[in-house]
Amino acid sequence: xxxxxxxxxxxxxxxxxxxxxxxxxxxxxxxxxxxxxxxxxxxxxxxxxxxxxxxxxxxxxxxxxxxxxxxxxxxxxxxxxxxxxxxxxxxxxxxxxxxxxxxxxxxxxxxxxxxxxxxxxxxxxxxxxxxxxxxxxxxxxxxxxxxxxxxxxxxxxxxxxxxxxxxxxxxxxxxxxxxxxxxxxxxxxxxxxxxxxxxxxxxxxxxxxxxxxxxxxxxxxxxxxxxxxxxxxxxxxxxxxxxxxxxxxxxxxxxxxxxxxxxxxxxxxxxxxxxxxxxxxxxxxxxxxxxxxxxxxxxxxxxxxxxxxxxxxxxxxxxxxxxxxxxxxxxxxx
Amino acid sequence: xxxxxxxxxxxxxxxxxxxxxxxxxxxxxxxxxxxxxxxxxxxxxxxxxxxxxxxxxxxxxxxxxxxxxxxxxxxxxxxxxxxxxxxxxxxxxxxxxxxxxxxxxxxxxxxxxxxxxxxxxxxxxxxxxxxxxxxxxxxxxxxxxxxxxxxxxxxxxxxxxxxxxxxxxxxxxxxxxxxxxxxxxxxxxxxxxxxxxxxxxxxxxxxxxxxxxxxxxxxxxxxxxxxxxxxxxxxxxxxxxxxxxxxxxxxxxxxxxxxxxxxxxxxxxxxxxxxxxxxxxxxxxxxxxxxxxxxxxxxxxxxxxxxxxxxxxxxxxxxxxxxxxxxxxxxxxxxxxxxxxxxxxxxxxxxxxxxxxxxxxxxxxxxxxxxxxxxxxxxxxxxxxxxxxxxxxxxxx
Numbered sequence: 001x002x003x004x005x006x007x008x009x010x011x012x013x014x015x016x017x018x019x020x021x022x023x024x025x026x027x028x029x030x031x032x033x034x035x036x037x038x039x040x041x042x043x044x045x046x047x048x049x050x051x052x053x054x055x056x057x058x059x060x061x062x063x064x065x066x067x068x069x070x071x072x073x074x075x076x077x078x079x080x081x082x083x084x085x086x087x088x089x090x091x092x093x094x095x096x097x098x099x100x101x102x103x104x105x106x107x108x109x110x111x112x113x114x115x116x117x118x119x120x121x122x123x124x125x126x127x128x129x130x131x132x133x134x135x136x137x138x139x140x141x142x143x144x145x146x147x148x149x150x151x152x153x154x155x156x157x158x159x160x161x162x163x164x165x166x167x168x169x170x171x172x173x174x175x176x177x178x179x180x181x182x183x184x185x186x187x188x189x190x191x192x193x194x195x196x197x198x199x200x201x202x203x204x205x206x207x208x209x210x211x212x213x214x215x216x217x218x219x220x221x222x223x224x225x226x227x228x229x230x231x232x233x234x235x236x237x238x239x240x241x242x243x244x245x246x247x248x249x250x251x252x253x254x255x256x257x258x259x260x261x262x263x264x265x266x267x268x269x270x271x272x273x274x275x276x277x278x279x280x281x282x283x284x285x286x287x288x289x290x291x292x293x294x295x296x297x298x299x300x301x302x303x304x305x306x307x308x309x310x311x312x313x314x315x316x317x318x319x320x321x322x323x324x325x326x327x328x329x330x331x332x333x334x
Numbered sequence: 335x336x337x338x339x340x341x342x343x344x345x346x347x348x349x350x351x352x353x354x355x356x357x358x359x360x361x362x363x364x365x366x367x368x369x370x371x372x373x374x375x376x377x378x379x380x381x382x383x384x385x386x387x388x389x390x391x392x393x394x395x396x397x398x399x400x401x402x403x404x405x406x407x408x409x410x411x412x413x414x415x416x417x418x419x420x421x422x423x424x425x426x427x428x429x430x431x432x433x434x435x436x437x438x439x440x441x442x443x444x445x446x447x448x449x450x451x452x453x454x455x456x457x458x459x460x461x462x463x464x465x466x467x468x469x470x471x472x473x474x475x476x477x478x479x480x481x482x483x484x485x486x487x488x489x490x491x492x493x494x495x496x497x498x499x500x501x502x503x504x505x506x507x508x509x510x511x512x513x514x515x516x517x518x519x520x521x522x523x524x525x526x527x528x529x530x531x532x533x534x535x536x537x538x539x540x541x542x543x544x545x546x547x548x549x550x551x552x553x554x555x556x557x558x559x560x561x562x563x564x565x566x567x568x569x570x571x572x573x574x575x576x577x578x579x580x581x582x583x584x585x586x587x588x589x590x591x592x593x594x595x596x597x598x599x600x601x602x603x604x605x606x607x608x609x610x611x612x613x614x615x616x617x618x619x620x621x622x623x624x625x626x627x628x629x630x631x632x633x634x635x636x637x638x639x640x641x642x643x644x645x646x647x648x649x650x651x652x653x654x655x656x657x658x659x660x661x662x663x664x665x666x667x668x669x670x671x672x673x674x675x676x677x678x679x680x681x682x683x684x685x686x687x688x689x690x691x692x693x694x695x696x697x698x699x700x701x702x703x704x705x706x707x708x709x710x711x712x713x714x715x716x717x718x719x720x721x722x723x724x725x726x727x728x729x730x731x
Contacts, residue, residue, distance in 0.1 A: 004521060074573075075574055143715070154689075174400070265567075269569065327561045
């Protein structure tokens with residue numbers, strides 16, 4: 001145990017030292033080999049200016065290429081190959097995916113997640129942001145609603161599995177959901193085995209986690225609305241509800257879009273919650289969990305796993321393009 | 335890239351708005367209070383339930399909801415009364431006396447002599463026993479069984495509704511830390527998290543500086559690439575990297591599941607966000623300082639290490655918190671790149687394993703889950719300001 005921690009600490013020291021040595025060393029070498037003095041001084045100066053950015057960028061580009069860029073192309077290649085990635089089989093994996101009931105189920109569930117989670121998380125986040133900004137204990141409320149952001153998806157799954165717990169039809173319920181249902185005269189259920197509602201209850205977990213994120217971003221945007229605008233509306237006798245819908249929402253609409261897309265990306269990658277709560281049983285399967293399943297099932301089918309990863313990637317691409325365009329536009333105004 | 339950063343000026347503007355609202359105490363405000371309170375309760379109760387349950391006695395936890403934790407819980411117990419040889423003769427009567435419970439604090443609510451009717455009599459009342467005599471059980475569990483004739487039974491049972499007072503204990507924690515492997519996993523999680531948080535920061539800081547303050551051909555492309563990589567799903571990387579790691583392990587004859595492997599993987603996955611955040615921050619630093627330093631002949635390397643790095647502390651802290659929380663809370667990368675061996679299983683993985691093997695042992699699950707979330711919660715609450723700043727700067731506008 002202790003040696004292991006020492007090992008980790010040593011890695012930090014070695015890693016940091018290696019980085020410092022690399023950056024300092026290459027810069028030193030560059031300054032020495034292409035000195036600004038002497039007959040070639042001017043040309044050397046220009047060459048150094050050209051080379052130095054790449055010295056700064058190299059480690060980052062290297063890691064991003066190995067861990068993110070190359071895998072994208074490799075996954076694309078593997079999706080056209082068989083389970084070991086050796087034989088080219090064309091679009092066979094995609095045809096399989098199109099006809100496979102589990103993939104269809106996952107796509108359907110993912111669409112459901114995409115509709116429910118971003119909309120509810122954004123809506124709750126907006127409501128909390130608006131309410132909290134006008135109440136004296138708003139900051140405490142915001143902290144508490146923000147807290148689930150720090151909790152892992154697996155930890156959140158344990159928390160909510162306890163909420164959804166079921167103890168047989170006649171026993172005393174220790175899960176709060178069934179206790180509430182019972183108190184209102186309903187019949188307790190093993191919720192995780194009831195198709196459709198089980199998916200909804202899994203989505204509740206992610207909404208619970210993501211609302212805090214939406215709240216923080218939207219709260220900052222709301223504060224950015226000029227006070228004069230709100231004041232003018234109030235002078236004209238607009239009600240709070242009208243101010244909310246006719247002034248606040250249009251003013252912060254770009255931010256709402258940002259929040260929405262960010263949560264959408266999280267939703268597309270949702271995996272831990274489904275794995276920990278149901279592992280895709282009772283019609284709750286989603287693409288990310290199905291992909292994980294194929295990665296290891298029976299020694300792993302890399303072709304089918306890659307194909308499912310590509311399906312997730314395809315869903316992300318529109319958001320990616322939108323993000324790049326937004327970033328480029330912002331770059332232009334700098 | 336434009337980003338939202340709430341300045342202090344904007345934060346100061348809020349009280350003015352607040353003062354305006356305070357002047358309007360009405361039904362609407364009351365509804366606002368109640369609505370927010372309801373939301374806060376819904377958001378905190380699940381976690382509160384977990385925390386409360388984790389310190390409850392395991393037997394009570396299994397039979398009653400955590401919201402009854404402060405109330406005496408009732409349970410039905412069947413007890414065997416002493417045999418005929420325990421009787422004593424007192425003034426012509428035959429008596430058996432004793433205590434039903436060895437635990438102090440347990441009380442008798444009702445009791446009965448038949449399994450079909452365990453609530454026949456209240457504590458203190460007297461019941462006839464079929465095998466002879468009459469029994470009186472007091473609320474504290476002491477009983478007196480009296481008969482005019484000698485007892486001749488060999489086995490008589492008593493059915494009691496016993497009230498157990500609330501009992502809180504740290505036993506669950508001791509148990510999961512020692513025998514369920516959570517303690518070991520706690521160390522493993524730290525082993526993964528610390529290098530995986532620190533190493534990317536340094537690499538990203540240099541790259542961010544180059545992208546913010548050096549001009550070179552292709553810069554715009556690299557920035558666009560980083561924005562694109564921000565949203566590339568991790569799922570795209572898993573299979574190729576798993577194959578690559580396996581290939582390297584085969585080639586070197588080593589193990590494909592190593593701490594070094596996961597440190598580097600987290601470094602790679604964390605870099606786009608790190609560079610993005612740091613570049614945005616560094617680009618906002620005052621241009622005049624940089625230019626005057628350049629005039630004085632300072633090199634980029636010198637400017638970076640002596641001025642930009644210290645000035646960028648808030649952004650570095652933001653990213654460090656992000657990366658720490660993300661790595662600590664990660665299950666996917668750890669499952670794929672780290673083994674299930676005792677010396678490698680991280681907290682999230684252990685929790686998932688316990689969910690499978692100990693699905694009904696809530697005293698283990700609640701305590702285990704709380705241990706796994708306590709570190710992020712401490713980081714979160716103590717450094718919330720930096721975390722929020724990072725979130726605001728991290729969302730593409």
